[in-house]
Amino acid sequence: MTYSFCFLYSWRFFFVLNLLTQKKKAYNILVGVAIGFAILTKWLPALIVIPIWYILVYDSGKFSKNKFFIQLALLVFVLVVVALPWQIYSAKAFPLETAWEQYYNNLHLTEALKVDRRPDGFF
Numbered sequence: 001m002t003y004s005f006c007f008l009y010s011w012r013f014f015f016v017l018n019l020l021t022q023k024k025k026a027y028n029i030l031v032g033v034a035i036g037f038a039i040l041t042k043w044l045p046a047l048i049v050i051p052i053w054y055i056l057v058y059d060s061g062k063f064s065k066n067k068f069f070i071q072l073a074l075l076v077f078v079l080v081v082v083a084l085p086w087q088i089y090s091a092k093a094f095p096l097e098t099a100w101e102q103y104y105n106n107l108h109l110t111e112a113l114k115v116d117r118r119p120d121g122f123f
Helices: 003-022 025-041 045-060 065-093 095-110
Strands: none
Touching (some): 003 045, 025 045, 065 095
16 A cells, blocks of 8 residues: 555544544545545545445434435535546546556456465555
């Protein structure tokens, strides 16, 4: 993992915990920004925070169902606003490279790529 991804990962959890304790919309916006940046850094691992956010915020009981779904929609909207412009630009400016990267990213979902033979815990 890269240092920037680790930083963004920690940043997202920090803002999720602050959202739960202070119930300020700004923290949810910052979670969306951090997830958007993490998507630009490492595509698939960045998405793990969304189900964790869902579980933490839903189980906290601090938001009614309507406010919960508003917060979820805000989170998704912000991360799309952060990540989508680069995706659109790269698809238009570099169509062949973008198509290859999307194909390769999708392969991660169906097969093991670059199998590492190093021991567990090795960075």
